[in-house]
Amino acid sequence: MNNSSITITKLLNTDLEELRKISREIWYNHYSTIISNAQIEYMLDKMYGIGVIENEIYKQGIFYDQVLHNSQLVGYLSYSSEVMDNMSYLKLHKCYLLTSLHGLGYGQMMLSHVYEKAKNMNLQQIILNVNKRNEKGIKAYSRFGFKIIDSQVIDFGGGFVLDDYIMGYDI
Template sequence: MIIKAEIEDIPTIQNLAKRSWNVAYADILKQEQIDYMLDLMYSDHAIRIHLEDSNFQYYLIKENDEYLGFIGFEFHQEMGTAKLHRIYFLKEAQGKGLGKKALDFIKDEVRKIGDKRITLAVNKNNQAKSFYESQGFQVYNEGTFDIGNGYVMDDYLMEFIL
């Protein structure tokens, strides 16, 4: 079940982010960088700003009364382009097809709003790249982004054309 997140869901999003990031990035980033990024991207203030922005969409993924993941994406991030900012699942949710369902949901929502392209950034060492490719995304560029505190993200930039 995919449920639109509300302000009262901020602690749930934060909990899911912390639990999923500490698995997803354990072999890619140092714990200090994971903690820094979680504080930066998932503070009450940061999530509240997104939830109050009509173009930014947060959804929780729930199965059998348990939250297993979340997605965050933004309509019109560029002209005609939506951006997938966040798609994270707990380890126990992997292999259940929830990622594919979530991406299909995002594609449908983006079509409804009229954007024609979805972009995302994925760490060059993240195995999720092959998942995105299996769902029709292709690398169109690479980027290294300074995220502050001496940290950078070295990413593939991927796109899906609707």
């Protein structure tokens, strides 16, 4: 594995269309065996539609970082600082990488990046949601040290639900 070919930097406004394009590729390659194409399309529209990411960055304080492999966008992360029950934590909203690069250690590098961000923000834990049927994702998060701490079913609208585990990593 050549880690020097991977860089993680702040996502720029000029990269939003490329992020939307790569998200479609990642979602259809990874989730088509987990959720229906109709749900993928609905979720892509709700999570990546024009104005959605911009609202998250500029109004909700959510950070977006891009993952570059040899200067090409191959993945992305989004996260924010949140507080629940008097505990500050980093909420990892998105952690996606092209499926062709799975198994090369890049996902673990992305999680290390998020861990460093959480540490620098003096947060106590990283929390994420993962689809219960996303065995590959659960395995990758577990390998990093995340533990399943809860589960939830969320009405996502459009007749779709998110049936997720909540995973946590103590800092």
